[in-house]
Amino acid sequence: MKNTILTLAIISLITISCGDKKKDEAPKAEEATTEQAAELTLADGEALFTSKTCTTCHQPDTKVIGPSIKDINAKYAEQNASIVAFLKGETSPIVDTDPAQVAIMKANLDSFVKDLTEAELKAIEKYMLSVK
Numbered sequence: 569m570k571n572t573i574l575t576l577a578i579i580s581l582i583t584i585s586c587g588d589k590k591k592d593e594a595p596k597a598e599e600a601t602t603e604q605a606a607e608l609t610l611a612d613g614e615a616l617f618t619s620k621t622c623t624t625c626h627q628p629d630t631k632v633i634g635p636s637i638k639d640i641n642a643k644y645a646e647q648n649a650s651i652v653a654f655l656k657g658e659t660s661p662i663v664d665t666d667p668a669q670v671a672i673m674k675a676n677l678d679s680f681v682k683d684l685t686e687a688e689l690k691a692i693e694k695y696m697l698s699v700k
């Protein structure tokens with residue numbers, strides 16, 4: 569009997585302390601995710617470029633629907649412009665300014681690109697710039 573009470577007491581103690589721990593740890597876990605996100609690698613960028621369907625319209629060397637990655641890099645280097653800023657909708661297109669073409673890319677920016685985090689956009693840019 570004593571043992572049962574003791575066991576119950578221990579179990580409830582564990583439960584209580586675990587419950588508290590979870591509350592305490594939740595924000596920390598979020599911080600950790602943000603920190604990890606800030607360190608996305610070139611490989612992450614490449615994976616995102618594929619999974620976010622950028623490859624459908626942007627190939628390294630050839631114009632498919634959108635300009636090739638190399639053409640984009642050349643123009644962005646020449647004008648010292650930021651791909652991240654373009655993807656965030658902060659700057660106007662400089663590579664292909666044909667309105668029909670701009671509309672295609674703008675549709676992406678307004679739909680799924682706006683949901684990407686700063687870290688994801690930076691990783692995508694890192695990957696694009698690595699294409700030489």
Ligand code: HEC
Nearest residue numbers: 620621622625633634635651661662663664669670672673
């Ligand atoms: C459905 C086709 C399509 C998809 C998918 C697509 N793009 Fe584009 N993209 C275009 C077209 C067309 C242009 C040319 C118009 C323009 O330059 O704004 C373009 C232009 C660009 C430019 C150059 C903008 C400039 O300054 O002219 C960048 C950078 C770019 N895309 C990045 C991306 C990234 C990153 C993704 C994936 C998140 C992506 N695109 C997905 C069609 C696409």
